[in-house]
Amino acid sequence: MKVSELLAYCMDKAGAEQSEHSDWKATQIKRDGVLFAMFHEVDGHPAVSLKSSEALAELLRDAHQDVRPSAHLNKAHWNTVLLDGALKDSQLYYLVDASWQQALGSHATQH
Template identity: 65%
Template sequence: MTITELLDYCMKKPGAEQSVHNDWRATQVKVADVLYAMVNEEEGRPAVSLKTSPALAELLRLQHKDVHPSRYLNKAHWSTVYLDGSIPDSQIYYLVDDSFQQAVDSLPEQARQQIYASATDSSRLL
């Protein structure tokens, strides 16, 4: 998977907005100003940082050498996944979906309703 493919997938989510974090040389993808993906190159490799439950983060890190704690974000919840590694694209897409859903779930009810209303069909949410 390439950075372009991942960003295309992230930006198809309802309410997704993209910005650049210059200090970290990363592209941030947010919904209603809540971060759900941070894409950059780490150690010369394409990577994405995604939010998961602490239990899933620990499991992923134990099972995959291409998953490690995020350098800049809360290490209990955020993991960096190399896009060119051993993790199948389908699993990366699942992790993006989960991170997006966590971001949406953290929003106030009115903001969530606006996000859902902006989706033209339910397949855009997950």
């Protein structure tokens, strides 16, 4: 999947806002100030970091060599997924949806 396609999918989510994290050379996508996707490169490969439950994060890492703990984020919940790897587009869309739902839950608990 191309970065531009997945980035467009993220930006179509209600309340999605894009910003740049210059220290990490990353594009962050947030909902109400809560990060749910971060696009960057890992060893020259396009990648996205997405949040999930701890159980799903571990399951994905065990099942796919293209999924690894995120370097800059909480490794229990955040995975970095190589976009030029073996995950199907439908799996990537599902992971974005799950991460967006996590952001919704995080936002709800802040009020």
